[in-house]
Each structure stands twice: as C-alpha cells, then as structure tokens.
Amino acid sequence: MKHTISVLVENEFGVLPRVSGLFSGRGFNIDSLSVAPTLDESISRMTIVTTGDDRILEQITKQLNKLIDVIKVIDFTDQDFVEREMLMVKVTAEAETRAEVLRIADIFRANVVDVTPKSYSLEATGTPQKINALIELLRPLGLKEVVRSGPIVLGRGAKGWKNSE
Amino acid sequence: MKKTGSQILLECLRLEGVDTVFGYPGGTVINIYDDLMDSPIKHILNRHEQAAVHAADAYARVSGKVGVAIATSGPGATNTVTGIATAYMDSIPMVIISGQVPTPLIGNDAFQEADMIGITRPITKHNYLVRDVKDLARIVKQAFYIARTGRPGPVLIDLPKDVQMDSTTFEYPETVELRGYKPTVAANPRQLEKAAKMILAARKPVVYVGGGATLSDMSDELLKFVEAIQAPVTTTLMGMASFPKTHPLSMGMLGMHGTFYANMAVTNSDLLIALGARFDDRVTGKIATFAPHAKIIHVDVDPTSIKKNVRVDLPVVGMLEDVLPRLTEKVQRDQGELKDTVEATQPWRDQIVEWKEQHPMSYKQTKSTIKPQYVIEKLRELTEDDAIIATEVGQHQMWTAQFFDFSQPRTFVTSGGLGTMGFGLPAALGAQAAFPERQVIDISGDGSFQMNSQELATLVQYRLPVKIVILNNNFLGMVRQWQQLFFDKRYSQTCMELPIDFVKLAEAYGATGLRATKVEEVGDVIKKALETPGPVIMEFKVSREENVLPMVPAGAGLNEMVLAS
Numbered sequence: 137m138k139h140t141i142s143v144l145v146e147n148e149f150g151v152l153p154r155v156s157g158l159f160s161g162r163g164f165n166i167d168s169l170s171v172a173p174t175l176d177e178s179i180s181r182m183t184i185v186t187t188g189d190d191r192i193l194e195q196i197t198k199q200l201n202k203l204i205d206v207i208k209v210i211d212f213t214d215q216d217f218v219e220r221e222m223l224m225v226k227v228t229a230e231a232e233t234r235a236e237v238l239r240i241a242d243i244f245r246a247n248v249v250d251v252t253p254k255s256y257s258l259e260a261t262g263t264p265q266k267i268n269a270l271i272e273l274l275r276p277l278g279l280k281e282v283v284r285s286g287p288i289v290l291g292r293g294a295k296g297w298k299n300s301e
Numbered sequence: 302m303k304k305t306g307s308q309i310l311l312e313c314l315r316l317e318g319v320d321t322v323f324g325y326p327g328g329t330v331i332n333i334y335d336d337l338m339d340s341p342i343k344h345i346l347n348r349h350e351q352a353a354v355h356a357a358d359a360y361a362r363v364s365g366k367v368g369v370a371i372a373t374s375g376p377g378a379t380n381t382v383t384g385i386a387t388a389y390m391d392s393i394p395m396v397i398i399s400g401q402v403p404t405p406l407i408g409n410d411a412f413q414e415a416d417m418i419g420i421t422r423p424i425t426k427h428n429y430l431v432r433d434v435k436d437l438a439r440i441v442k443q444a445f446y447i448a449r450t451g452r453p454g455p456v457l458i459d460l461p462k463d464v465q466m467d468s469t470t471f472e473y474p475e476t477v478e479l480r481g482y483k484p485t486v487a488a489n490p491r492q493l494e495k496a497a498k499m500i501l502a503a504r505k506p507v508v509y510v511g512g513g514a515t516l517s518d519m520s521d522e523l524l525k526f527v528e529a530i531q532a533p534v535t536t537t538l539m540g541m542a543s544f545p546k547t548h549p550l551s552m553g554m555l556g557m558h559g560t561f562y563a564n565m566a567v568t569n570s571d572l573l574i575a576l577g578a579r580f581d582d583r584v585t586g587k588i589a590t591f592a593p594h595a596k597i598i599h600v601d602v603d604p605t606s607i608k609k610n611v612r613v614d615l616p617v618v619g620m621l622e623d624v625l626p627r628l629t630e631k632v633q634r635d636q637g638e639l640k641d642t643v644e645a646t647q648p649w650r651d652q653i654v655e656w657k658e659q660h661p662m663s664y665k666q667t668k669s670t671i672k673p674q675y676v677i678e679k680l681r682e683l684t685e686d687d688a689i690i691a692t693e694v695g696q697h698q699m700w701t702a703q704f705f706d707f708s709q710p711r712t713f714v715t716s717g718g719l720g721t722m723g724f725g726l727p728a729a730l731g732a733q734a735a736f737p738e739r740q741v742i743d744i745s746g747d748g749s750f751q752m753n754s755q756e757l758a759t760l761v762q763y764r765l766p767v768k769i770v771i772l773n774n775n776f777l778g779m780v781r782q783w784q785q786l787f788f789d790k791r792y793s794q795t796c797m798e799l800p801i802d803f804v805k806l807a808e809a810y811g812a813t814g815l816r817a818t819k820v821e822e823v824g825d826v827i828k829k830a831l832e833t834p835g836p837v838i839m840e841f842k843v844s845r846e847e848n849v850l851p852m853v854p855a856g857a858g859l860n861e862m863v864l865a866s
C-alpha cells in the first residue's frame with residue numbers, strides 16, 4: 137500500500153542522505169521524495185511517498201523519528217490531506233499535432249512554458265492521478281522529456297504542523 | 302582567552318569527565334596529540350585503530366562511562382569502522398574523534414581523505430562534521446549527550462585539521478538543546494498498569510533480559526522484580542551478567558546456543574516479559590514458532606525495537622530505571638493477589654526444575670584431552686567474583702556464556718550483535734585500563750586471537766596485566782562446527798594449518814606464556830597465570846572437534862534443539 141509521509145528535519149548539511157540512507161539500508165522503498173526549506177528556514181520539509189504494509193510503515197515512522205535531525209514525522213495514512221504534483225513535459229509538436237497539444241493542455245489547465253517550431257514545453261500541477269492521465273494523453277504525440285516533482289502534501293484544516301498532533 | 306580547536310576538544314573531554322582515551326596519531330590529528338601532552342587526560346596508544354575503538358568500547362561497557370577513541374583521517378578512520386559497528390550493535394556509549402583533511406580540501410580526494418560521515422552514517426547513533434571551530438564545543442557537548450542517553454550508541458565527530466588549528470573563545474554550553482531528540486524516559490502509567498495485570502494473571506511467565514538491563518545498571522531492581530513475582534529468568538548474551546546465573550530462578554541463556562530449559566520455557570510460556578532485549582534472530586530462531594503460546598510484554602527505551610521482529614501484545618516504551626521499580630511496586634500493591642500468583646505459578650517452576658534435571662548443561666569429560674568447557678569451569682572456580690571476562694567470537698565465546706557462572710553486572714564483555722572476532726583482547730585491555738586492580742581475562746580462540754594480537758604490545762607497555770586464555774583447537778571452530786553439521790564435514794578453510802607457538806609469541810612481546818596440554822595441568826596453569834604479574838597468555842590445547850551444544854540450527858524453532866552430537 138502507498139503511504140505519504142512528511143518529515144520535518146533540521147535544514148542542515150547532510151540530512152538528506154541520513155533519511156535516504158535509512159530507507160535503502162533497511163530495505164524500505166522510496167517512490168518519490170521532494171524537499172525544500174519551510175517558512176522557518178532552519179527546518180526543511182520532505183514529502184516521501186513509500187510503499188509497504190502497516191508493519192513496515194510503523195517501522196519507517198519509528199526509524200525516522202529516531203534520527204537526531206528529524207523533528208517531526210507526519211503520517212498521512214489516516215488523515216485528510218491535499219496532494220499536488222508538478223509536471224514539466226516536452227512534447228513533440230509538428231504541424232499536424234500542434235493544435236492537439238494545446239487542446240489537451242487547455243483541458244488539464246497546463247501552461248505552455250517554452251515553444252519551438254518542433255516542440256511545446258508544458259507545465260501542469262495536480263494530483264498524481266491527473267498528472268498520469270495528462271502524460272498518457274500526450275504520449276501518442278511523442279514525449280521528448282518528462283520531469284515530475286513527486287507529490288507534496290498538506291493536511292486539511294486550520295492547524296499548521298506545529299500544533300497538529 | 303582564545304583557544305584552538307584541539308585545545309577546546311581536550312577541554313571538553315575533560316569537562317565530560319573523560320580520564321582515559323584510546324587512539325593512534327597521524328597527520329590530521331597531530332595538533333590534538335600535541336595538546337594532549339599538556340592535558341591531564343591519559344592516552345593509551347593501541348597498535349591498531351580498530352583495537353583503540355574496541356578498548357574504548359569495553360572501557361564504557363565495564364565502567365558505564367562514555368568511551369573515547371581518536372584516529373587520524375583516511376586509513377586511521379576507516380580502521381575504526383569495525384569497532385564503531387561493534388559498539389553500535391551493542392548500544393555502547395562512545396565518542397569517536399576522527400581527524401579530517403582541512404575543510405578547503407574536503408571532496409578533492411586529498412591525501413588520506415575518506416568520507417567518514419558517509420561511511421559511518423549507518424553505524425553511528427549520530428555523526429558530525431565540524432566545519433567551524435565556533436561549533437566545536439556545542440557539538441562535543443551534544444555528542445556526549447546523545448551517546449549516553451536513551452538507547453546509548455557511538456557518535457563520531459569528524460574534525461578537520463584546520464578547525465583544530467583555528468581559535469575562538471571557549472565556552473562549554475551547560476545544556477543541550479536538540480529539538481529532534483527527546484528520548485522517552487518515563488513509561489506510560491496505563492501501560493504499566495496493564496503489564497502488572499498481565500504479570501499477575503500469568504501462570505507460565507518468563508522474564509527475558511537483554512543488554513538494556515546491563516546498560517541501565519538495573520541488576521538490583523531486576524532481582525527485586527523477579528523475586529517478587531518468582532518468575533524464571535533467561536538472558537541474552539548481552540544481558541547475561543545482569544542476573545546472577547547461580548540464582549535458582551536463572552535459566553541461563555536462551556536462543557541458538559541457549560540452555561534446553563530456557564528454550565523449552567520460552568516455547569511453553571504464557572507470558573514473556575522482555576526487558577531491554579531486541580528479539581535478535583539468534584535469540585528467536587524461527588519467528589513462527591517463537592513463544593507460540595505467550596503474550597509478549599516488551600519494555601524498551603527504543604521504540605524501533607518494539608514490533609520489529611515479533612508481534613508484541615503490550616509495548617512499554619521507557620527506561621528500565623523508570624519501568625522496573627514502578628512495575629515491582631505495582632505487582633506488590635495487592636500482597637494477597639501476588640501471593641496467589643506466586644502459588645499458582647509453582648507448577649511452572651517445578652516444570653522448569655524438571656527440564657533442568659532432564660538436560661542440564663553438560664559435556665563429556667575425558668582423561669586424555671582437555672575439554673574447553675572444563676577450562677572455563679576451572680577458570681570460574683579460580684577467579685574472583687568480580688573478575689571481568691572478555692571474549693572473542695566463536696565456540697569459546699559460547700562456552701563462556703554457557704559454562705561461566707557470572708554473578709555480577711558488567712563483568713562479561715563480548716561482541717553480541719556484530720560478533721566481531723578480534724574484539725576480546727583490546728576489550729580486555731580497555732576494561733583493565735578502567736579497573737587496573739581487578740582481574741581481567743580474555744577468553745579467546747586461536748583464530749580470533751590473531752585478529753588483534755598486536756595489542757600484546759599495548760598491554761605490556763602500559764603494564765595492563767590482562768590474562769589471556771586461548772582455547773586452541775587449531776580450527777575456526779564455530780565455522781567448522783557448521784561445516785560438520787550442515788556441510789558433510791567438508792572443512793573448507795577452517796583448519797588453521799599452521800600451528801602457532803603462542804608461548805613464544807607472548808615472550809616476543811615481553812609477556813609471559815604458559816601452556817597446558819593435559820587435563821591435570823589446567824588448574825595449575827590458571828593458578829600460575831593469576832599469580833604472575835603482567836599480561837600472561839595461557840594456551841590450552843583443547844579437543845579439536847568439540848561442538849557447542851545445545852544448538853538450534855539457523856532457521857529452526859527454539860524447540861528443535863540438537864542436544865548431542
């Protein structure tokens with residue numbers, strides 16, 4: 137089963153390999169990982185999507201919490217959250233397909249971020265499912281490059297992570 | 302007044318109460334070594350960095366203090382790796398200082414550069430690269446705090462040469478502020494309440510004690526708890542000396558080479574009370590048939606240990622210092638109920654006595670060859686109660702665990718989790734450095750001994766009178782045993798073709814060498830060694846193909862013991 141967890145860590149040198157090394161060293165999967173500093177610059181937030189049963193997830197959370205640099209681990213398994221992923225894609229756009237690319241982009245509210253006579257580069261955000269669907273529609277037209285950010289998530293409700301327990 | 306990084310480091314060590322460090326110099330720690338000459342801290346020059354770390358580790362194991370080792374960058378630092386991993390697996394509080402190339406050169410494949418932060422990340426509780434001398438005092442303070450609190454463990458500080466030379470005003474922080482590190486100390490009262498209920502309701506309880514009891518110095522409290530509930534006790538290798546083996550409720554060790562009765566008790570019990578143990582595969586055997594009828598209460602300071610290997614019915618996260626006295630108090634609250642429980646568990650204790658009589662720990666004594674188990678028993682007979690016994694890894698280690706009746710905490714020093722050959726001799730050295738007046742003995746095999754035998758030089762130089770027992774079977778005996786039992790006696794690369802003259806080896810280093818080849822010489826050799834000042838090697842030519850029994854074959858259940866060859 138897929139699980140999304142947020143890990144708040146000290147924004148310090150060498151923290152990322154502590155987290156990723158924990159996953160590889162203990163045989164846990166990382167399906168995706170994204171990381172950037174938070175409002176408080178001394179803290180970074182990682183969003184990790186992982187697969188495993190409940191027992192594995194429990195170990196992952198405990199092991200993450202055990203790292204000295206980890207301040208908080210939020211497991212979204214039983215929580216309401218919103219999830220977004222960003223996609224940048226370079227698609228072939230020859231004369232006969234240029235309009236089709238734009239039509240699909242329009243349906244998915246994707247923006248054109250670069251244009252050449254032979255290609256369009258699009259940017260889109262949405263749930264991973266939406267991103268998957270967009271990619272599948274563009275695939276027959278000729279995909280040159282696909283870049284995904286991996287999802288980031290935010291718990292629903294008025295409270296921020298500091299007072300959510 | 303300003304101090305240099307290396308001065309600050311030594312000053313911090315002093316303030317942490319460190320009196321002895323173990324290490325080996327080199328280019329990137331030369332400043333530290335220069336300042337050591339003006340410091341009250343005693344330095345012991347081992348002959349290999351691995352040995353320095355094992356020595357510091359054992360220093361911590363016997364004294365309860367944080368052990369400290371120093372190594373230079375590159376090869377010096379990589380030589381510490383086995384030592385650090387050994388300490389990590391057994392949760393030993395240590396601080397390791399490794400020199401590092403100057404910060405501007407880091408990442409350039411500079412001379413003697415190795416990425417120690419990367420290399421030791423999975424084998425340390427935490428590690429630090431110090432990039433600014435202004436951070437040094439705080440980092441040392443944190444390192445010691447992390448090493449000794451919660452579930453203890455080794456912490457590495459990688460200290461570049463330029464940071465050692467830079468100076469700043471020195472101020473040692475009084476407190477540690479780590480928002481990501483708050484080890485749970487006190488257990489949840491509701492969980493304790495439930496635990497007490499389960500204990501009073503159990504009819505076939507077993508107390509299973511691990512290294513946590515040793516690390517938290519809870520032997521007295523453990524004894525009180527166990528005597529209150531009158532439950533039989535089994536320990537792991539790491540928990541061994543924390544409960545007296547001579548106690549009527551003791552069943553010795555469980556697991557792969559555990560006693561018949563301990564393994565039978567676990568398999569038949571209805572409540573397993575795990576105290577500071579982590580259900581290692583050498584303890585559980587096949588998980589599916591481990592304690593199949595038992596509810597499991599697991600007390601541990603490290604939440605990751607709980608439910609990692611086995612199902613747990615009642616997790617209790619907390620330090621044994623907190624849990625044991627509170628639990629004892631709770632079970633004793635209603636004396637009537639406790640009395641009923643103790644009465645109701647009498648048949649269980651009788652059953653265990655029966656198992657003990659059925660298959661006591663034994664071996665076949667012979668007239669012609671020395672049995673290794675006999676040497677261990679004789680040694681116990683002739684040494685003080687507080688003698689510290691270190692071991693290497695192999696059959697001799699298991700025989701020590703089986704046949705040496707430990708009665709005092711922190712007297713058994715062995716590499717449990719990693720199983721590191723070459724640990725024992727430097728460990729005995731570190732233990733002797735901590736307690737110069739006590740008897741310290743390394744029980745070794747002929748193979749393991751040769752993995753750190755250079756430490757004989759250190760022993761002689763520092764007048765550390767460690768007595769070394771070599772149970773010489775001229776085999777990598779433990780591996781040979783597996784080959785005999787599971788590989789049709791095909792002894793691939795386990796026979797040490799070249800016999801070593803260990804007596805001469807001792808003499809080459811300026812130590813004393815003694816040898817026994819006959820059964821009747823054993824006692825005399827031990828007595829003579831114990832009377833001889835300085836380090837002594839006692840070489841015992843033992844029966845070569847003796848096996849460690851009982852044995853639960855790897856992957857089998859605890860009740861599937863091989864009892865006799």
Ligand SMILES: Cc1ncc(C[n+]2csc(CCOP(=O)(O)OP(=O)(O)O)c2C)c(N)n1
Pocket residue numbers: 693694695696697698720721722723745746747748749750772774776777778779780
């Ligand atoms: C560093 C290291 N290498 C290899 C092993 C695997 N191993 C475990 S026991 C053993 C044999 C040890 O031989 P010896 O020290 O003579 O002890 P004996 O079993 O004969 O008593 C070996 C090779 C190990 N535990 N540690």
Ligand SMILES: [Mg+2]
Pocket residue numbers: 695746747748772773774775776777778
């Ligand atoms: Mg041997």
